[in-house]
Amino acid sequence: MSPTNPARLHPTRARERTAVIIGSTRPNRICPGIARWVMNALQEGSSLGYELIDLAEINLPFLDEPLKPALAEYGHDHTRAWSELINGYRGFVFVFPQYNWGYPAPLKNALDFLYHEWHDKPATSVTYGTRGGNKGALQIHQVLDGLHMRRLDDHVEIVITDDDVDENWQLKDLEATLRPYLEQVRALDAQMTEALLDTQEQPPAAASGGF
């Protein structure tokens, strides 16, 4: 996609709120540092407004709603609060590690809690792992398609090897490990900006409530 001229964005929507979701909730996780770096890289020179959402802070229980989320009849305050939060964002960048060739269960749980709130919104992923987390990315992409989100053309896979981490599997030099991916992440911002521009130019698609 070609770079977007921010001036083409509607002035009242000049800083569309876009969430960078921290998808690992473990103690000692490296995800927050990576997600913050990704958010800063996305934000650099962007007309969008990127913000972090930390699933560990949201602290959702395992899905405990009696009705399917597509009905949007929520029985719990935590679901209504999560719904309201996600409704406030126009696009999403999911940052998470690969776990056993998949993606973290709390992230799937957080996605499953809602339905219409994700619908038709642009989304992509930034994964990491010893081979970049490709298998986790493929799995979440299928789920994002199931939620009828609009996946960006590209996603980013960050390779983190034993050389990059200390004995506690913490990044020794986060900036040095992530810097090679700067242009790829910046390209995601260009695609996100273009996707949100498309949203403004087209009437919103009606969410069917089906699958």
Ligand SMILES: Cc1cc2nc3c(=O)[nH]c(=O)nc-3n(C[C@H](O)[C@H](O)[C@H](O)COP(=O)(O)O)c2cc1C
């Ligand atoms: C449950 C679990 C499963 C893992 N599976 C993989 C894997 O499939 N591929 C991989 O490259 N690393 C895997 N790892 C190693 C993670 O990449 C590493 O622990 C990383 O720090 C996880 O990100 P986090 O610290 O933000 O949770 C796994 C780690 C955990 C905790």
